[in-house]
Amino acid sequence: MADAGLFRYTRLVAMSVRVAPRLLLWTLLAALVGAGLGLGLFALETERLLSAGLVGVGIDVEGPYAALMNAIRPLLPGLLARVAAVYGVGGAVLGLLAGGLARAWGRQRLAWVIPHWLVLLALLAWDRAIARPALFDDLPALRSVLGWLVDHGQPWHPRVTVGLWLALPLGWLAWRSREHQRSLGLACGAVVAVGLLGAWISRTPSGGERHPLVVLIGVDAFRPDRLKALGGTGAVAPHLDRFVEEGATLFTRAYTTIAQTEPAWRSLLTARWPHRTGVRYSLTAESRWIPTSTFPARFADAHWRTVFATDCSRFHAEGPDSGFATRLQPPRGAVNFLLEKLRYRAVGLFADHRLGAAWLPEFIDNRALAGIHDPIGYADRLAARLVLEASQGPTLFAFHATAAHFPGDPTYPFYRRFVAPSEPIERRLRMHFSPVVPGAAGGAGSWNRAGAEGLYDELLAQADAQVGQLFDALKRTGRYDDALIVLFSDHGESFHADRPDLAGATSVHGARLSEEENRVLLAVKLPRGQQAPARVDTLVRLLDMGPTLLELSQLPSLPSDVDGVSLAPLLRGEPFQPQPLYAETGFTHVSPEIFDPGHWPGAPRSFETYRIRQDGVVEVDGSAHDAMVREKDRGAFDGQRWLVDRPQADGSTKRTCVGDCAEPAVLSSWLDAVLSRAP
Template structure:
C-alpha cells in the first residue's frame, strides 16, 4: 500500500513539474522537436554586415542574427541562378545530377519522384507553410505546400525603366514599406508565428529584394548618398587571362558596357545597397515576431541567399558565373541550445548541405539520395574538421571547386581557371597555366561531379 502511494506521489509530482515547464515554455508543451524558420533571400551577395562585402552597409537585423548563430564565411550555392540553386537545395539533387542548370528549365518534369524539404517535413508530421519566393517564380511546386502565400507584385516607377533597361533598372519609388510585396509576405509569416500550433512547424519565407529591378522606397536610397558610394575593386583588363568560355559568360559588352557608357555604376550600386537594407528591415520584422512568440526557444533559423551577385567585378553584372562573387552566399544557422553563439566558420559549405542538416537537427529519418553533408558538427564547433569542398555548377559540364584556399574552375571545353584566395581574394590572377600548380589542380579536380546530366528541356518563361 505504501509503495503504491509513493508511486502515485511520484507520478503526480512529475506531472506537476511538466505543467510548470509547459507554463514557462508553452512551445515545449506542444513541440518536442525543433520548429524551422527557413529564410530565403533572392540575389543577396556578401554585401551584408557579417560577411564584409561592402563597408558601411546597413543590415542591423542580419547582424543581430549572426550574433545568435553560426556565420559560414565560405558558403556557396550549387548553381549561380535562382531556379537550379533553389531546386537543388530543396530536392537534395545537384544540377549536374538532374540536368537543371538554368532558369528556363522546369525542374519537376525531370525530378518527378523527388521529395522536397517541405514535402519531407509534411510527411514526418510537421505543419508546413510557405510564403514568397522559395522555388523559382515560374516553377513553384504546388505539391510541396499544404499552405502557400504567393508573391505580391511590388510598385514600380510610373516611367520605367528609369536608369537602366528592361528590368535591369534602379530607382526610388514613392511608396511606403507596407506597399511592397516583401512586406506583405512577412505579414503572412508574422501571422503564422502569432498562431497556436499543436504540431512542430516548418515555415518558409522568401524575399524578392534585392532581385532586380531595384525599386524600393526613397528612404533606403537616402541612406546611401551617391557621394559616399564605393565601387567594387577592379583592375583593367581583368578578363585578359580568362578563357573564352569565361569571357562568354561575363558578357563584358553587355551590361557592363551599358553601365560605363551611361555612367550608372554609382547609381546601380546605390540601388543594390538600398534594396539590401530594405530587405534587412523586412527580415527584422520576421525575426522580431519569432522572438516575441512562444516558439523562440525551440525554432531553428536557416538564413541564406540563393546565390551571389556581381556589380562590375570581372566586367560582369548579375549572377550566372562561376567566380566568387556569383557563387558565395550569406549563410547563417541558429539552433537553440546547440549552435555556438557568435560562431564563425571558415569551412567550405554549400547550400546543398541544408537538407541533411535540417533532417538531423529535427531528428527526422535521414533522407536517402541527398547530395549534401550535414553541418551539425560545424554548428557545435565551427572549427571542426571538415573534408568537403564546395561545388558550383553553371551549365552543362562547367564547374567550380572551392577549397578554403583555392577556387578551381573547369569549363566544358576543358579550359581552366585557378585562384589562390589567400593571395588574391579578388581573383585577378589566373594561375591555371602555371605548371607549379598542376598538383593543386589535380587534387581539386577529384571533387568535380562524376555525373554530368544532359540539359533538361527548356521553356520560354523564367530566364531571370
C-alpha cells in the same frame, strides 16, 4: 427645472428623429458619388492602358504572343472586376469623408462632395508617393514633383495636412452649433473605435503552444560581404547583423552550386547537384525535372506543417513536389507578366493593407508590381502568418525575400540611404537595365558602379527590414529563442569589379563561377539551450542544409545517395571533413563571350527561346534547353582553388585554375568523376 431639462431632451430627440433620415440619405448619396468617381478613375486608367498597346488586352497578336493571349484572356474579366470593385469601394470611402466635410462646412449640395473627394485623393497620393515613389515614377508630368518628394518629403507632411483638413471643419461645426457638439463627440468616438478595431485586426497573434519550429529565410542575392562580421559597414543589414551577434553560427565560407534562384533552391531542397535535379537554370521546363525526395517532404511525412512564402514568382515558384503543403506566392508565368503591365495606381492607394491583400493578393503581395506592392506591410502580414502557423503544430516555415531582384524599387526610407542624390531619379527608384557589353561605362543610358551598388544596398536594407519584421514577431510572442532559424542567400551578385569597361552595366549572377556570385550568406541559430560555435570557417555548401535540418530535428534523413551532408557536427564543434563544391553557371542575358573570348555562345536569347503552356506557365523551349546546357561553365572548388571547364567555339573545352594551383590533381579527378555522371 426637471421639466425644462426633460423638454430640452425631448426636443433634441425629436430633432434627431427628423434629421436622421436626411443624414442617412446624404451619407448614401455622398458614398454613391464617391464610388462613381472611383469607377470613373478606373475607366480612365483602363483607357490609358489600352491606348498604350498593352499586350493581351484587346490587342491582336500573332506568333509566340498568341499563347500569351490565350493564357491570360480568360482570366481578365474576373481580375478587372475585382480591380473595379477596389476603385468603387475606395471611392465610396473617400466619398463618405468628402460628404462629411462638405456637410460640416454647411455645403449640403452634392457638387461640393467632388472637390473634397479630389483633395482627399491628392493627399492620399502624396502620402504614397513618399512611401512608394515607384507608383508614379513612369508619369513624366510628375517627374519634378516626385524628385522633390524623394529628396525632401517626409511621411508626416501629408498626414499632418490631412489631419488639419479633417479637423478644421469639425472644429468649425462644434463652434457653430452647440447641438452638433454631441454629434462631434460621437464622430470622434467612432474614429477612435475604428482605430482600435484596426489595431486589433492587425495585431500579431499570441505565440500559443510551443510546438517545434524551424524557420528558413532566404534573402535573394545577398552578398555576405555586406555583413558587418565579414567586412561590411553595418549600415546595410542591421537585423541580419544582430541575428549573427545574438548567438547564430556564421558560416564564413558557404557556397551555392548554381548562382540562380530556381536551381539553387531546387538543389537546397533535394541536397543534389543541378544535373541530378534536372533544374539547370531559371524556367527549366517541369517535364525535365527529375522526381526526387525533398527535406520539406520529410518534415511533412512527420506531420509537420510545411509552408513556403515569397512575394515574387517570376523565376522561382514552388509546386507540390517541393514538399511544402502550403505555398503562398503570386501567380506564375504569363499572368504575372500581365499584372506588371496593369498599372492600376489606385490599387496602390486604396488596397495596400490586409483587406486589399485578401481581395487582390496577386497585386498587393506581388513584387512585380512596382509601387503597388508594399514590402514592409507584406512582411508584417507574413510575420502574423508565421506566428499563427507555429501555434497550430510543429512547423517548417520558409520565406524567400526578393527585394534585391527586378523591379528593384526601394521604398521609404531606403531610397535615401546609399545612392547619391545627384543621380537621375529613374536610377534611384528602380533597377535600370544597361547591356553587359564592353564600353557600357560610357554608353548611352549607362550608370556607374557606385550607383548600381548603392541601389543594391538599399534593396538589401529593405529585405533586411522584412526579415526584422519576422524576427520581431517571433520575439514578441516568445518563439524566437526556441526556434531553429536558418538565414541564407541563394546566390551573390557581380558588379564586374574586375572589368572597368563594364562599370556601367547591369549587375548579374549565374554568368561566372566566382566569389562574387557563388559565395553566399549562411547562419544558423539553434534552439535555446543548444550551444554552437559563433563562427565556422570550413567550406560548406548550400545543399548541405537539408541533411542538417533533418538531423537537428531528429527526422529521417534523405536517401544515402544525396550530394549534401549534415553540418550538425560543425555546429556541435566535432571533427568534420569538408566536401568539395560542384558548381555550374546558369543561363543569363549575358553572352559568355563577354567574359571568355572564344567561348561557345550558341544558346538563343530571344522571346522564341520560351514557350507558354496552356496554364500560362513560361518555360524554356525544348530546342533551347540543350544549347543552354552546352553553354555552361562547370567547375569545382575545394576552398583553395577553382577548377573551371569552359566550352569553346571550336568544340574543345578549356580547363582553367584560379587560386592555389600547385596541386590541383585531387580536385581535378573529383570534378571529372562528377562530370562523368552529368549530362
